[in-house]
Amino acid sequence: MTDYDGSDGETMTIIGTRTASNAAELLTKRHLGDASNVVLRHSAAEIEAIESDAAFSPLSCRIHQMFPSLSAREVSRMRPFGTETRWKAGEMLFSMGFPSPGLIVILAGLVRVSRRDAIGKVHRVVEQHAGHFLGEIAQLYGHPALGDGLAVEDTEGIVISSANLRNLLVTEAELGEKIMRSLILRRVGLIENGSGPVLVGDTTDARMVSLQGLLQRNAYPHTVIDARNDPETVELLERISASKADFPIVICLDGTILRSPDENLVAAHLGWLPEFDPSHTYDVAIVGAGPAGLASAVYAASEGLAVVIFDSRGPGGQASASARIENYLGFPTGISGQALTGRAFVQAQKFGVDLCIPTQIKALRCDRTPIEVQLADGKTVSAHTVVIASGAAYRKPEIEGLERYIGRGVFFGTSPVEAKLCKGLEVVIVGGGNSAGQGVVYLASHANHVHLLVRARGLESTMSRYLIDRIARLPNVTLHTSTEITSLDGDDGGLSKVNCKAPNGSFSFDIRHLFLFTGAVPNTEWLKGCNVTTDEKGFVLTGSRAHQRQDEGDKTLETSVPGVFAIGDVRSGSTKRVAAAVGEGAAVVGQIHEVLLERQQLTLDKQSAELQTIG
Incomplete structure (x- = not known):
């Protein structure tokens, strides 16, 4: 998400590895190089020098x-949120891989922040002195520190815990904006520098593409090494593993080498x-972190509700695959789906939403109070209400x-990962909707030629006019109407021929490379154990359609199960647009409040009746 403008975005991570095998060190040294250590200071002259010398x-x-x-005034405003602490020279304020105490505001002394790359080389990121702060968005949840903070001299500071940091960002709006912008920019810088874990393998392999997608969707810095075109790399990798089945290999931040891991690992x-605390019950559990789910999470949490959100892949849903959304209100130059939903993801973090990504949902137990969300790993999370925002695939x-080549040349949606694979090549896209149109425009800037196949006689009835006009002006795009694919052929390398x-x-x-944007199938398989009513296509019914009555008082987004709501693309009759999904995400929060108040009143009435009986 390097196209953030710094007003919102993802977390900063200062990362590296503690140890690695000799082969891994040789491998990463060849590809990552020996970057010089640079200390960033903050005087006007030093900033000017850095900016003038930098590319x-x-x-x-x-x-x-x-x-x-x-400023002294800003530090004073932050004091009530933290606790003053002292560190001796040579003492670590935080260490990579261990839980961080939170955001640290330096009152006196000097702290050196460093990161270590995959070969164990230390890179000084910055030296911070009085009037500066140390931290990253990951500290909003007390996640392990992704860098080392060393007291160069005796140091005093204010340690602000994760919970208090979230409170600070919300209650001190102007100061919170300054802190948040800083954290976003630090993360962007680390992404651009290729910090983080190292992925090694065949970049056309489905498993490798999957892992790259995971890290990219979650805006996590990483380095990719394509072993196919580098015999020397292959030779070095044989010292790590002699089995091709072990690839792709992930060299993690702590030096651990994961062999052919899945996304969850x-x-x-x-x-x-x-x-999760098994005794805790959330006010609302949201399944799906697309635009609808993220909107409901942000609005619900900002209004004081305890919120948890799940997604099996990453924030953004299908919208994150849109290279540029140009008709979303408020962005006259357009915005990528990943950037838009990435900002919403950070907003959710800011307001204290518990994020469980990637997490697979196994079932929803609607016959229990509170409702239980059963996770694929066997854990159970309880919530008073549930929002189904799992979207459509x-x-x-x-x-x-088709099945033979999914991930081996056949893709659903586009992202920078797939775009790199298409550099200078010919590709085929299937679909006549806006998502397909955005995919055409995006890939046309990477591929040598793009063929767009549609079964209809044209695009006018399914695609926005601005996209149709833009595609018509692209010299390397050919539209094939009344055309459909009959079969696919391939070889050991994956897909090689598309027959039409x-x-x-x-x-x-x-x-x-074939990209499919063909229709929509609701992600509702996990709902089979619940009595949520769906239409003939599997989309969730809500409001009067779910209850089969026309009561004006019906909650329009509530399903046939009280306290369970559906929003966004998974809802039957919804408008398949990002803005519409966001609107439903905001609207459902009011209906959630109604349910919570009704249940609270029932509890009070029951308690009152019991007291009267005792009396």
């Missing part, structure tokens, strides 16, 4: 925002997944050979 980057002009100075090892068309039929006869494309 052009949006960040090169924003060092003062990345590492801002706090990587997420767990990076400390993303929270621990692109439909898998009935094409011979059209009114004029059959033809083929010798291509290795």
Whole structure:
């Protein structure tokens, strides 16, 4: 998410590794190089010198925002939120891989922040003195520190815990904006520098693409090494593992080497997944972190409700695959789906939403009070209300050979990961909606030529006019109407041929990348154990349609199960637009309050009746 403007965004992480095998050190040294140690100071002269010497980057002009100075008044406003602490020279304020105490405001002394890359080389990130703060957005939840903080001299500071930091960001709006912007820019800088875990393997392998997608969707810095085109790398990798089945390999922050891990294992090892208190009951549990789910999480948490949100992949849903949304209100130059939903994700963190990503939901037990959300790992989370915002997936068309090449040349949606694979090549896109149109515009700037296939006679009835006009002006895009794919062929490398039929006869494309934007299938399989009513296509019914009555008092977003709501693309009859999903996410919060108040009143009435009986 490097296109953030710094007003919102993702977390800063200062990361590296403590140890690694000799092979891993040699491998990463060759690819990552030996970057010089640079100490960033904060005087006007030093900032000017850094900016004038740096290669052009949006960040090169924003060092003062990345590492801002706090005024005496701002430090005074932060004091009530923390506890004063002292460290001796040589003592660690925080250490990589261990829980961080929170945000630290330096009152006196000098602290050196450093990160270690995958070969164990230490890089000094910054030296902070009185009037500066240390921290990252991960500290909003007490996650392990992703860098080392060393007291260069005797140091005094204010330690602000995770809970108090969230409170500070909300109650001190102006100061909170300054802190948040700083944390965002630090994260962007680390993403641009390729910090973080190292992924090694065949970049066209489905498992490798999956892991890259995981880290990218969650705006986590990482480095990718393609072992295919580097015999020397392959030779070095054989010292780590002799089995091809072990790839891709992930060299983690603490030096651990994960062999062919799945997304959940990587997420767990990076400390993303929270621990649940089995005795705690949330006010609302949200399943799905797309625009609708994130909107409901932000609004509910900002109004004081205890919120938890789950998603099996990452924040953003299908919207995160949109290269540029140009008709979303308030963004005249457009905004990528990943940037838009990434900002919402940070807002959710700011307001204290518990984030469980990636986490697979196994079932919803609606026959219990409170409602139980059963996770795939066997854990159970309780909530008074549940919001179904699990969205929809692109439909898998009935094409011979399709399953064989999913992830091996066939993709649903586009992202920078897939775009890199298409550099200078010919690709095929299938679909006539706005998502397909945005995919065409995006890939046209990477691929040599883009073929857009639609079964209809044109795009006018399914795609926005501005996208149709833009596609028509792209010289490397060909529209094939009344065309459909009949079968796919491939080789050991994956997809190699797309066979089609059209009114004029059959033809083929010798291509290795096919992108499908074909219809929508609701993500509702996990609801089978609950009595939530769906329509004939599996989308969730709400309001009067769910209750089969026309009462004006019906909660329009409530399902057939009291206290369970549905919003966004998963809801039957919803408008499949990002703005509409966000609107439903905001609207459902009011209906959640109604349910919570009704249940609170029932409890009070019951208690009153019991007291009268005793009396």
